[in-house]
Amino acid sequence: MEFRDVVRRRRMVRNYDPDRPVPPEAVERLLAHATRAPSAGFSQGWGFLVLTEQADRERFWAATTPEGNGMTGWLAGMSRAPLVVVAHSNRSVYLERYAEPDKGWTDRDPGRWPAPYWDIDAGFASLLMLLTAVDEGLGACFFGIPPQRVAGYREAFGVPPEFSPIGAITVGYPAPDRRSPSLKRGQRPPDQVIHRGHWTGRRAI
Template sequence: MEYAEVVRRRRMVRNYDPDRPVPPEVVDRLLGYAVHAPSAGFSQGWGFLVLADEADRRTFWEVTTPDGKDGSRWSQGMRRAPLIVVPHSNREVYLERYAEPDKGWTDRRETRWPVPYWHVDAGFASLLMLLGAVDEGLGACFFGIPPGNIPGYRKAFDVPDEFTPIGAITIGYRAADHRSGSLGRGRRSVAEVTHRGRWGTGYEISSS
């Protein structure tokens, strides 16, 4: 599939066919796309928890959904996904990398970083999986884990303290779902969000 078509088709899918598992070779390709994401200093501090087993997926929903149950339409559709990948960031890997001689931030001060690149880079990797899923004929959805449920998630899957889940991704073959009400806001145009030279000056899109 052409890249432009992949981007055009990408959307958050919230309902899946539970009877069509994602082939292992496709899972491997999606993870392969993820590790080709850019990372500051080539630190590559990410980690991915792959939940393809039904028991593991059931545990994930039990520990990450408030009170372990949720009968909402969103939850019912998402729980049908045959694959969940949880991307994690690791701040320590970045602080250690930038204390090396070629970087020289031996004080390891987090305030040197304009933004937490460990989270940014894990987000880059996640987006490559989302786009890869489209190219593979799959649907996917990135969503957050409620902060209060992260300790239970860590305990259930033995996640080391240095790894922070930045969200989770459901992946599978799409089933009919409902259009998100948020889409009624409409997509902002390039001209609305882009500025030329100075902020607020506007940007005209070439017709060529």
């Protein structure tokens, strides 16, 4: 598939065919591409929890789903995904890397960073997985773990304290589904988001 087609076809898929597992070779390509993402100082301070077994996926949904809501609506479709990958960032890896001689921030002060690149880099890796899914003929969706459920998630899977989950990705073969209501918003016109040489045109809101 041409790269331009991968980009155009990418969308968040929220309903999956539970009877079609993701081929193991596709899982490995997803992860291999994720680790090719750029990272500040080539720190590579990410970590990926890969859940392919049904018992592990059920444990994930039990730990991360708000109590009392049940697996209804969009969660019902998401929970059918045969693969869940949770992307994590590790700030300490970046602070240590940038204290090395070629960088020199020996105070390891997070305030030196204009943005949390540890989270951004894990996001880059996640996007590569989303694009790889399209190239493999699969669907995928990136979503966050509710803050109040993070502690339960950590305990359920033994996540080390230095790793922070920035989001999870469901992957599988798409099932027939209505298009997301969010798509009704349409794509914002280029003049609202692209500014050449000077910030002009309509204010982006």
